[in-house]
Amino acid sequence: MTGAAIGGGLVVAWWFLPREYPNPLTPARGEHVLGAWLKIAEDGVVSVAVPQLEMGQGITTLIPQIVAEELGADWRQIAVEPAAAAPAYPNTPLAKRWISLWDPATAGLSGGVDDMLAERFATSNAFTATADGTSLAAYEQPAREAAAAARAMLAMEAADRWNASWEECEVYAGLVRLGDRRASFGELAAGAAGQSPPDPPPLRPELADETPQAGSSEADAGPAASFPRIDLPSKVDGSYRFAGDVRLPGMVFAAIRHGPNNGSELTGFNVERAQGIGGIVGAVKTKRWLAVAATTWWSAERALRAMEPQFKTQYPVSSEDIGARLDTLLTAGDSFKTHETGFGEEAMARVDMARRYEVDPFHAAPVETASAAARLSDGRLELWIATQAPEQTRAAAAKAVGLGIEDVALYPMAAGGSFDARLENDHAIEVAHIAKELGRPVHLTWSRREEMIRSRPYAPVYTLVGAQLAGEGEAEGGGAIDALKIRAATPPSTHEFGRRLFGNLTPWAAIRETTGMKDELAMEGMVPPYALPSVTVRHVPVETGYPSGRVRGNAYVAGTFAIESFVDEVAAQSGREPLSYRMSMLGSDVRLAACLQRAASLAEWDGGLDQSGQGLACLRIGDKETGGRIACVATARQGEGGLRVSRLTAAVDIGRIINLDIARQQIEGGLLFGLGIALGSPLAVRGGLPASFEYADLNLPKLGDCPEIVVDFLPRTDGTAAAGFDPGELGVGVVSPAIANALFSATGLRLRRLPLLSGGL
Known part of the structure; x- marks a missing residue:
């Protein structure tokens, strides 16, 4: 039928055809691949593929936990392998959410059409981006199915050896069992890899679930096993490797200078002033930036400072210009x-x-600035980088050096932080270009100044x-x-x-x-x-x-x-009264009502009376059926050192929770990130540049500024087993109004601009 299609029919027929893709996992010596999600070594180690960027949110624990529980593995035998972007790992929910960005002409035709287009786009373009809290929605079910298939294959291999039916075998704690007989995963791995998995895979009825039990006062985990973060020990002892840790033979280190972040052009620099600095290997200039490579990054940075690159700014915008435009157009x-x-x-x-x-613009401002390593040889580019959108980054780097995307290998590294900053790929383009021009491996690290200039703040x-x-x-x-x-x-x-x-x-x-x-x-x-x-x-x-x-x-x-x-x-x-007023407007959203009541109870809400210093706010992200909810009570006081937020109390409903500890970390981290937005310094722009390049001038919360944080998760009461809502974004949005309302309660002042203290008290 496909061959008979002509014209547009050929395109449509091809579009609907199912296609198969090669397995992205490659076994090392002694390893055996059981599907696209996991490998089992003969020593029993189970390596789980994670196609999402680990940037502190714990995804390299969550996906392995899902696999381990479905597979029946012992948590101590689980390892993680960052997976390169591949059609086997499509982030279809995010592709659908962003359909207006990659296909605005067809976006919104109908839910069914959007679903189909998103699935095809995500698969054919290896779209595995990490964003908008879609990791569990995209990957829990595929990971479970892969683990269930692997469990069946292990049972089949054991049953063949024991001359039994594989359905009789039990798999748990890293062993396949039948009566008194036992076989480890490592013993069975080689033979299991040759078994044909059943279709559909035999999923366990129980899901990964650490949702608090109804009636628990401390929101303790349920009966599920404990799954501590896999990445935590190596991050504590410093052995965890980031893009900044990559070292290659013959590598040089590059520093870079950009002009204002709005189309500026490099107009000149003084090479002679850098001649006395040792270790310089070369310089690379483009229309928009100048880079210097040296045997150490500090030498390269010193050379750039000495060369004093100059830029012509097309539009030297200032904060006053931005404010005037917004002010005029808001009403007119x-x-x-x-x-x-x-x-x-x-x-x-x-x-x-x-x-x-x-709301003034604000930066993502991760502590770790952009960094990447690149090596270009024999027509092949290798790139070591932390990126939230690996395939798009790979394509951009390929275009920068005139290669096809198939000639670029991207090795995914973890990010020390992102907050969506690593959705941008400028540094990938730059390091690829520098490596090509110098003809040797290069490691590029942006200084804090360059991170401030080139980051794209919240509008x-x-x-x-x-x-x-x-x-x-x-x-x-x-x-x-x-x-x-x-x-x-x-x-x-x-x-x-x-x-x-x-x-x-x-x-x-x-x-x-x-x-x-x-x-x-x-x-x-x-x-x-x-x-x-x-x-x-x-x-x-x-x-x-x-x-x-x-x-x-x-x-x-x-x-x-x-x-x-x-x-x-x-x-x-x-x-x-603010609480009862909100409750009266909630309609049938009993889950948000429960969050408000629980937060008020935990915070000993007194009605937000004058001088109480308590403020209330709530938020729902997503629809009423599947969305996440949070209510927050902030307690603030004005003291000798200025405004102090002494306590944040939050009640959260995100449905089924896979890992309670990580969920709590996400809410706490979101609350503190929101605290930085609420009480930090505004981003001032002069001449198209930030007025300050100093990290300290962002006035982000320090350890001593962190209030007491109480987070309570509400038990799931709807009886559904759907994947829970990712809590990473919930805490961020609810903090600012809670603090603003608390400040009004404490002082009688109503501040309507973020950051709240940008104009002073």
């Missing part, structure tokens, strides 16, 4: 409707209360929130929101990012191509979790002249800050 600019619920925009007949909220957002209110007294529903209208001015940052990632455009070209576009993903955090009669969200696209990108929390930072601050203000004006 053309807008696009991105979300509408209930009775829609026409339901708002008047505006009884309106407030404006502003600034100015928001107007207006409401039509009902009633006068609490008994009559006074202050109830009948209609809500949100208008947000911000760049179409998600599309801008998409043009860089999927179109390989420069930041300036991406800005030009996306100017004036509606960006629904940039607005998704503006949709409140409340069951209001009418909600309308409108996006006012603004070109600020400064590139923007993705940062942990993304759209939910500005959206939750505006919504939860506004809800508190309406409650205060209406004389309503």
Whole structure:
């Protein structure tokens, strides 16, 4: 039938054909491959492939834990192998979520079409990106199925030896058992690899589950076994290897200088001033940057400082320019409707209360700056790098040196931190180009200055929130929101990012191509979790002249800050208690109601009375059926040292939890990341450059600034066994409004700009 298809029919027929791809795992000596997800060595070690970037979120424990429980392995025999991007590991949920970025023409045709297109795209393009909390949704089921198939193959091999039926065998604790007979995984591995697995694989009825039990006061783990993080011991003793640890024979070390992050060009530098510095191997210049390589990175950096490269800036934007554009267009600019619920925009007949909220841009700012190693020889490029989008990074590096993507090998390294910064691939392009020009292996590390210049911060957002209110007294529903209208001015940052990632455009070209576009993903955090009669969200696209990108929390930072601050203000004006006011608007979302009640109970909520210093906020990410929820009570005081947040109390509902300890780490880390956004220093821009290149000037929380954190996970009560919600983003968005509301309670001051203290008290 495929051969008979002609014209468009040929394309369609080919598109629907199933295709097979080679197994991406390669066995070492004594290892045997059992599918695309695991290998078993003759000494019993089970190596699990992990196709997601480990950047502190614990994915190199979560996926192996899923495999170990389904396989019946002993946790002590589990090892991890970072998997290269391959069609065997498609991140289909993320491909569907980002379909408007890689295929805007067909996005949104229908749910079924989007599913099909996303699956085909993710598979054929080896799309394995790590982002938006999609790891478990994408990989839990494939990993379980692979482990179940391998378990059956081990049982088959043992049954053949024992002249028995494989269905009678039990597999647990790293052994296959039948009565008194025992065989280890290592003994059976070679023979098991030759067995044909059953189709479908025999999945265990039990899922990986450490969800707290109903009625537990300490949110302890359930009956599941303990699975400590695999990467923790080596990170503690320093043996864990990152991209910065790569060393190759004949390697030199490169430092680099970039101009302002908006299309600047290199105009000159003084080579003579660097002649007295020892160890210099060579320099590489392009239209946009200058790099120097030397036998040590410090020598290369000293040489660059001495050479004083100069750049011409096309658009020397400043924070004042950005603010003026946002300010003007917020009220006067053309807008696009991105979300509408209930009775829609026409339901708002008047505006009884309106407030404006502003969010300055902020950096991802991981402690580890961008670094990568590259070697180009015999027409083949090898790249050692931490990247959240390996196949797109591989393609960008290949294009930079004029190779086909098949001639580039990317060795995935872990990141010491990312917060979405490693979705960008500039340093991969640069190190590949430098290696080609110098003809030897190169290790490139950005200084903190370059990281600050080249990172794409979270875009600034100015928001107007207006409401039509009902009633006068609490008994009559006074202050109830009948209609809500949100208008947000911000760049179409998600599309801008998409043009860089999927179109390989420069930041300036991406800005030009996306100017004036509606960006629904940039607005998704503006949709409140409340069951209001009418909600309308409108996006006012603004070109600020400064590139923007993705940062942990993304759209939910500005959206939750505006919504939860506004809800508190309406409650205060209406004389309503903030907790009960929120509860009255939740409709049938009993899970979010339970989070609010639990957080209030743990924090000994006193109603947010004057001078109490307590503030409340809540957040739901995703839909009502499968989304994650969090409620947070912040306790803040103004003391001699300024504002101090003494306690953060959070109640979280993410459904089934695979690893309770890692889930807790994710929530705590998100809360602290959000604390940095709320109380850090704003990103000031002058002449297209950050006003400061110092990490300390970001004013991020130090150990002594960290408040007491109490996190409680609510038990799963819906009876479903679906994969739980990834908690990595939840804590980030809820903190800022909780602290703003706490500060209002403590001082009577209402701060409507992030960072909260950017204008001082």
